Amino acid sequence: MLLVLSITIVHGQKLYSTRTGQMKFNASGGVEKIAAVNNQVDSKMIDKTGQIVFSVLIKGFKFDNQLMEDHFNENYLESTKYPKADFKGYISNISQVNFTTDGKYNITAEGTLTIHGVSQKITVQGIMIISHGTPSINGSFKIKIKEYGITGLYIGDKIANEAEIALSVSY
Amino acid sequence: MKKKVINPYILLVVVQLLFHFTSRAQNVDLFKLQDEEDKKEKAQKTDIVTAIFKTTRLVNGQSIENLGEGLLDLKISHRFGPVNEGAYNFFGLDQATMRIGLDYGITDRLMVGIGRSSFNKEFDGFAKYRLLRQSTGKIEMPLSLSYAVTGIWQSLKDPTTTTINIHYTDHFYFAHQLIIARKFNDYFSLQLVPTLVHYNIVPVYTNPNDFYSMGIGFRARISKRVNLTGEYYYQFEKLVGYHNSLSLGFDIETGGHVFQLHFTNSTGINEKSFITQTDGQWGKGDILFGFNIARVFTVVKPRTANHVNW
Numbered sequence: 001m002l003l004v005l006s007i008t009i010v011h012g013q014k015l016y017s018t019r020t021g022q023m024k025f026n027a028s029g030g031v032e033k034i035a036a037v038n039n040q041v042d043s044k045m046i047d048k049t050g051q052i053v054f055s056v057l058i059k060g061f062k063f064d065n066q067l068m069e070d071h072f073n074e075n076y077l078e079s080t081k082y083p084k085a086d087f088k089g090y091i092s093n094i095s096q097v098n099f100t101t102d103g104k105y106n107i108t109a110e111g112t113l114t115i116h117g118v119s120q121k122i123t124v125q126g127i128m129i130i131s132h133g134t135p136s137i138n139g140s141f142k143i144k145i146k147e148y149g150i151t152g153l154y155i156g157d158k159i160a161n162e163a164e165i166a167l168s169v170s171y
Numbered sequence: 172m173k174k175k176v177i178n179p180y181i182l183l184v185v186v187q188l189l190f191h192f193t194s195r196a197q198n199v200d201l202f203k204l205q206d207e208e209d210k211k212e213k214a215q216k217t218d219i220v221t222a223i224f225k226t227t228r229l230v231n232g233q234s235i236e237n238l239g240e241g242l243l244d245l246k247i248s249h250r251f252g253p254v255n256e257g258a259y260n261f262f263g264l265d266q267a268t269m270r271i272g273l274d275y276g277i278t279d280r281l282m283v284g285i286g287r288s289s290f291n292k293e294f295d296g297f298a299k300y301r302l303l304r305q306s307t308g309k310i311e312m313p314l315s316l317s318y319a320v321t322g323i324w325q326s327l328k329d330p331t332t333t334t335i336n337i338h339y340t341d342h343f344y345f346a347h348q349l350i351i352a353r354k355f356n357d358y359f360s361l362q363l364v365p366t367l368v369h370y371n372i373v374p375v376y377t378n379p380n381d382f383y384s385m386g387i388g389f390r391a392r393i394s395k396r397v398n399l400t401g402e403y404y405y406q407f408e409k410l411v412g413y414h415n416s417l418s419l420g421f422d423i424e425t426g427g428h429v430f431q432l433h434f435t436n437s438t439g440i441n442e443k444s445f446i447t448q449t450d451g452q453w454g455k456g457d458i459l460f461g462f463n464i465a466r467v468f469t470v471v472k473p474r475t476a477n478h479v480n481w
Contacts, residue, residue: 044204050202064472067469070222084209088205144191
């Protein structure tokens with residue numbers, strides 16, 4: 001009986017992953033629209049432990065205005081030095097989620113967000129939907145731009161102090 | 172009755188096996204997995220170097236940069252008179268020549284442009300194509316290489332006294348340039364520009380029609396938005412009375428514009444004019460203050476899969 005128990009533990013974890021998650025951000029300061037979308041968010045999640053990672057290429061954020069995109073990459077995010085941003089953490093109430101039946105759950109994720117080479121501990125609220133056995137996550141949160149070492153004259157002026165980030169990922 | 176006792180050693184082995192299985196199941200660490208994947212991806216990706224120079228012209232001449240697809244660049248270039256004109260002419264500020272130009276990016280590799288200079292009333296048109304792009308990663312390319320061809324038409328009226336028949340094609344000049352550039356790091360970029368300027372008609376019978384020169388240009392970053400720039404064209408054969416063009420200046424970047432301020436000994440702004448017809452000499456104080464303003468407009472929006480909607 002003890003041996004049977006160990007086998008179920010081995011096969012108990014499921015790794016969910018996707019490379020086509022969507023992340024949008026908006027940092028408009030009032031006059032000009034400053035927003036971009038990235039449709040190649042890389043994400044992995046383990047159901048039993050709630051361990052979750054998101055990884056996104058900074059150059060993958062597409063703006064309507066090419067010059068704005070160039071400045072975003074060269075002057076603000078310095079994407080040649082810091083090509084990716086990522087989140088590594090755990091969904092703290094993962095035990096409340098039943099992955100085998102369709103349902104909608106409020107989840108809380110805690111972990112480390114690293115942007116521009118600077119890491120900050122964050123807690124984010126989101127919603128996980130299980131549909132036909134496939135989980136998907138939606139969530140949004142705000143970050144203070146300067147907390148990630150991102151500097152520039154226009155932050156607080158044309159560029160908002162806080163950027164709103166929206167995430168939509170299907171595994 | 173015989174007592175059935177579980178052999179303690181067998182129990183120990185079973186317990187150890189149990190721990191082995193459970194610890195293996197918990198070994199899938201997403202954090203490590205992500206880091207490994209990132210490393211593999213980095214090795215597979217080719218990163219094309221961007222912003223070797225801040226705009227498509229260095230001071231007077233072409234830079235390695237091309238305009239992105241669907242972008243329109245309005246270029247206004249202004250040169251005052253030489254500083255040694257003295258106080259009466261307000262050290263050259265009373266005099267001016269200028270060029271107004273419009274550049275357009277047809278694709279990310281091909282751009283075209285037209286312009287008109289007030290000096291000698293010349294119209295110019297050019298095309299610039301990116302042959303090789305500097306990159307790191309999967310494809311290691313140490314240099315960027317571009318080809319630029321310029322056609323110039325001088326619309327200045329001919330002097331009324333001439334000894335030969337002047338045909339309309341006699342007012343055309345052409346320039347062929349190969350631009351070789353490298354971005355060494357975020358603080359320094361260098362380019363070499365071997366150039367051929369062709370005159371359909373030359374002043375004196377003994378002049379050649381083709382003038383070869385070598386241009387050299389650099390950009391050095393001195394702050395987040397300010398760069399020091401320099402440009403020099405060495406002519407292997409010069410027309411009598413003319414000198415090599417040397418320019419030094421600053422590029423200042425703001426939200427949508429690039430401002431270029433510089434000192435040069437060239438009055439002309441197109442390839443034929445500034446490379447082969449510079450009559451100023453730095454040593455004699457024939458230094459002209461000038462500036463270029465470039466404003467980029469998006470004509471064709473980039474092909475993004477999702478239009479950004481909030």
